[in-house]
Amino acid sequence: MPGYEPFLLCDFHVHTQWSDGRLTVAEVVDLYGATGKFDVIAITDHILMKKDLLARAGRIATLGRRAYGVRQEHFEAYLEDIEMQGKRALKQYGMLVIPGAEVTQNRLRGRKNSHIIALGITDYISADQTADEILRAIRRQGALSIACHPHHRTTRRIEISTCYLWDNRKELAPLVDVWEAANRDDLFSVTSLKHYPYVANSDFHKAKHLYSWKTLLRCEKQWPAIADALRKNVDVALTLYRNGSWAA
Numbered sequence: 001m002p003g004y005e006p007f008l009l010c011d012f013h014v015h016t017q018w019s020d021g022r023l024t025v026a027e028v029v030d031l032y033g034a035t036g037k038f039d040v041i042a043i044t045d046h047i048l049m050k051k052d053l054l055a056r057a058g059r060i061a062t063l064g065r066r067a068y069g070v071r072q073e074h075f076e077a078y079l080e081d082i083e084m085q086g087k088r089a090l091k092q093y094g095m096l097v098i099p100g101a102e103v104t105q106n107r108l109r110g111r112k113n114s115h116i117i118a119l120g121i122t123d124y125i126s127a128d129q130t131a132d133e134i135l136r137a138i139r140r141q142g143a144l145s146i147a148c149h150p151h152h153r154t155t156r157r158i159e160i161s162t163c164y165l166w167d168n169r170k171e172l173a174p175l176v177d178v179w180e181a182a183n184r185d186d187l188f189s190v191t192s193l194k195h196y197p198y199v200a201n202s203d204f205h206k207a208k209h210l211y212s213w214k215t216l217l218r219c220e221k222q223w224p225a226i227a228d229a230l231r232k233n234v235d236v237a238l239t240l241y242r243n244g245s246w247a248a
């Protein structure tokens, strides 16, 4: 479509074995890279609260083999892994990898839960503070915040609602850079109806999640330009990346 090229195909919400994802950062890079379609991905592993009951139950179930969250003492190694694989991704696939984290609150029966992605993160951010404080910490680093699945309400007993930011958008919207209007297979139409800046992501945990909602952005393939394009949210589109999408 003349005038519509060139758009970048982006996924800003990907988990790896550093938290509860199945693949390593290297494997994620190869999975997305081998499609020959992706321009930008962000690695956004969970940072959990100290008392995350779901993670504790999971660690017991897997005899401590899985991590579920990046701990503060491992955060530097986490960023180094992303940087190293990011260099390879750019060279091998022309794909930019952005460091991020999903600051995650899973209080059972909590009404103040939010999952907030910090994109372009440089320093650890604790999940044991209010959403407001997390958003301010992201701003202080010059990183970009995404309100993840902001309209997700509990449907099953063990699930967690993450609607705090959305329910308090009047006060908190000035601190939120982008709202995740689509997450994996779900579309949160209420978010886009409010005309907030929006983004669509896979919330990738395993290989089949490659086929899910993604974002198209029109800007240069560099983090400052991407951050600017996300904030301005002018040339942006949601797209469903399916098996066989744009097959050559």
Ligand code: ZN
Binding pocket: 102, 104, 115, 148, 149
């Ligand atoms: Zn989440």
Ligand code: ZN
Binding pocket: 013, 015, 102, 148, 203
């Ligand atoms: Zn996630």
